[in-house]
Amino acid sequence: MRQSTSTVKLLNVAILFIASLAISMVVCNGQDLSRSDLLSCSSDCSHVIDLIHRHGVNQTCDTAGDGQFVAPSAYGPVFIPACETGDLSIVSVHQIAEIDDGCGPKFAVVISNCSTRCVEGFSVTAVGTLGRIHCFSPCTTVKVEKIHPNESLQVELTLPIEALAMGNRNGQVIGFQRLVIAIDSFDEFVETDEANNIKAYCASTLPFLEVQSSVTTEVVPSQEQVSQSVSVDTTSTQQLETTQPLTAQPAEQASVNDTTSSAVTEESADALQNAWQQLNTETSADVASEG
Template sequence: MSRLKYVLLTLSFVSSVAISHCFAEPVAAPVNAENIRTDQVLGIRTHSCGHVIHLLMQTRMLRQSGQVGFGGAMYNPHLGVMSKPGDLQLLCVSLISDACEGAGPIYQIQLQNCSEIPVGNFRVSVVGACGQIQPYSPTAIVTVPRIEAGAVLELQIQLPLTCLAIYNPAGAAVEFNTLIVAIDSFDELIECNEVNNILILNRSEIAPLVVEETTVVEESIETTAPPAVDTAPVVEGGVSAPAAPASPMDSIDLDDLDLGEAEQTAVRFR
């Protein structure tokens, strides 16, 4: 094959791949709970989880090689040496509500931006699997528009209803028993730690979300009446004499009473 023909065939292949990608339906479209329910009613097949499979393989290779992520400093020819890349960390997963007859389970995902700058426009994916993940295992995807530096973010994601009817190798429809959760699931951010972005959880071991109740303690001011004073006189022998009834004359002090000088003396003879 001549070199010119080889170049033409290569260009033709690249052009066909580019055109197919232009018309292909994007799998990175944000998915929320309402879209999931609409897809279930319309019978639309679940989104592909190939990006999560790729992230699982990449994480496994990093662990095998003893690495965790990008450890060096980033370099930009226009800005020079930039600071060390930050990190997104998947903290925990909790159950909000379990699956029912008409809807899949809802989970709360808690993650933290362990970086010095805010980041955003990355995806979070959850996948329900029956032991082994498949390219079209039930998947839900949400987009995080922004998370501030050092902030903790909580997201609620609902799995499609198809997670309750996954066909196993024997051909029987069974419920999912494994939950795979991935943050930055399309690997769009450069991080110093890539292995803390994904968790594989046993469905039965995911604890329900515990909401802490705040108890308001009201301080009550108690008013205590002064103790009654017994004013009854005590006589010899320890026996109290009965108290005399109060009289208006008791409040008059004869020593302080000013009667004035008598101007005349009245004498009466019989």
């Protein structure tokens, strides 16, 4: 009887030890996660619906202010001057033509930071809708590390592949028809204008992103062309080496020409002298006959 009681006590102690160890492990793992990490991993877009309820869409609600802002804190409300409050806004949204296999449509969102301070760790969410938006509409959320003051930044978002098949019309599969973009989608930063953080677009009218790519081609000569050019160069070099000026003559040819010219000169002088003697003879003969 005593042994069974001690065995039950040992089992209870072992169960309590294992339970406390499991609880401590869960607590330790939970301390490494933040609110944004938990919410950004959620598969629903209820946080975007909350933004629409508070600030409208496409600036239907004018939430811009000129005075001070009141922000809650652990020590009560804090007044923030307008000069210290910046503004994140959506500049443009384009479709990206290149789509990866097994993924939905891809978009490029340009965001601007109209403030004097760097904004870090804000979220951007894209939601595809067919008619009304609901919590389980296909969506994706990315986290932007930082955007510097007065800087524009492009963020790429890819919707799940379920966005391409959200309905059925007479046997034809219908994809999303509207795209909702929300920056600072968890509303973590106080801004001068919250209404320009969320916009809706018609999917059929979104322009495609034009990518300008320059291709540089380098022509490499083939081996036959190289060999032909080398042979032509060697032939021209040999011709240049063997070709001589037209006025140049060999030494032997020059001496032969000199001898020939001197012989011709002597022959012409002898012929002139013979002709002169013959003329004098004929003249003296004529004089004698007349006498």
